[in-house]
Amino acid sequence: MYAISLGDDGAELVPLEVWHAEELLASIDRGREFIGRHVGLPDVVSDLDGARAWLTSYAGKRAADGGGVHGIRLDGKLVGGLLFRVWDTPSGVCEAGCWLEPAAAGRGLVTRGMRVLLDWAFEERRMHRVEWHVSSANEPSINVARRLGMTREGVLRENYPHRGVRTSTEIWAVLAPEWRAARGHASHTSHGGIPQEHSERTARPAAAD
Ligand SMILES: CC(C)(COP(=O)(O)OP(=O)(O)OC[C@H]1O[C@@H](n2cnc3c(N)ncnc32)[C@H](O)[C@@H]1OP(=O)(O)O)[C@@H](O)C(=O)NCCC(=O)NCCS
Numbered sequence: 001m002y003a004i005s006l007g008d009d010g011a012e013l014v015p016l017e018v019w020h021a022e023e024l025l026a027s028i029d030r031g032r033e034f035i036g037r038h039v040g041l042p043d044v045v046s047d048l049d050g051a052r053a054w055l056t057s058y059a060g061k062r063a064a065d066g067g068g069v070h071g072i073r074l075d076g077k078l079v080g081g082l083l084f085r086v087w088d089t090p091s092g093v094c095e096a097g098c099w100l101e102p103a104a105a106g107r108g109l110v111t112r113g114m115r116v117l118l119d120w121a122f123e124e125r126r127m128h129r130v131e132w133h134v135s136s137a138n139e140p141s142i143n144v145a146r147r148l149g150m151t152r153e154g155v156l157r158e159n160y161p162h163r164g165v166r167t168s169t170e171i172w173a174v175l176a177p178e179w180r181a182a183r184g185h186a187s188h189t190s191h192g193g194i195p196q197e198h199s200e201r202t203a204r205p206a207a208a209d
Contacts, residue, residue, distance in 0.1 A: 006112040013113045016071040016081055018059055021051040023078045031101035038138040041099055065089055072109050079104035082113045092128035094121060111147045122176045132172040145172035149182045
């Protein structure tokens with residue numbers, strides 16, 4: 001199976017498949033409290049059946065070109081993941097997300113991995129806009145959005161009930177021309193990668209589903 005090196009510290013970006021359910025559960029268990037402070041992923045991946053069901057839903061998204069998930073390994077051990085929770089090819093808009101075990105935080109793993117995935121989204125898949133939906137209380141994730149060159153576009157006030165508490169969601173995003181300018185890439189299209197047909201967008205909650 002392929003793995004993309006994220007540097008010389010043994011960090012790799014790898015596909016995450018249904019058969020990784022036990023590894024995913026073990027990783028979430030190591031970070032259950034830390035990860036669950038702002039996102040619902042640990043509540044969905046509550047046991048092995050939950051892990052399998054969640055990975056199966058992402059396998060379905062990938063098959064339908066509607067999203068996908070990658071794992072981050074450090075010296076072979078699964079320590080986190082990156083996902084496209086929403087992927088809409090007709091509009092060129094997608095939404096990315098992430099998680100790490102606490103022991104793997106502070107090393108740039110998510111920023112490095114997301115740069116690989118954003119290069120792929122913008123350059124290979126010709127997406128136009130990548131969004132980042134984050135709780136306004138989630139400073140580490142907001143810092144990731146900043147490091148990725150995203151712009152804070154607004155706040156959905158108290159839109160997301162997380163574990164019984166209404167939280168607000170900040171919407172951050174980076175556009176293809178901004179990404180290319182920041183990465184020093186030449187634009188390959190004159191229309192900024194905008195497909196001919198657009199689909200209606202609907203508001204979506206900032207959950208890690
Ligand atoms: C959000 C989350 C992934 C951020 O983790 P993180 O480790 O801070 O993010 P990164 O992996 O990009 O690492 C950045 C940190 O590593 C440091 N770093 C070290 N080497 C680096 C490198 N090569 N590149 C970038 N940053 C590097 C940065 O300085 C930064 O540390 P600092 O915040 O102390 O300055 C993590 O807090 C988490 O999983 N939270 C729970 C789940 C969650 O909230 N997910 C997001 C939902 S929107």
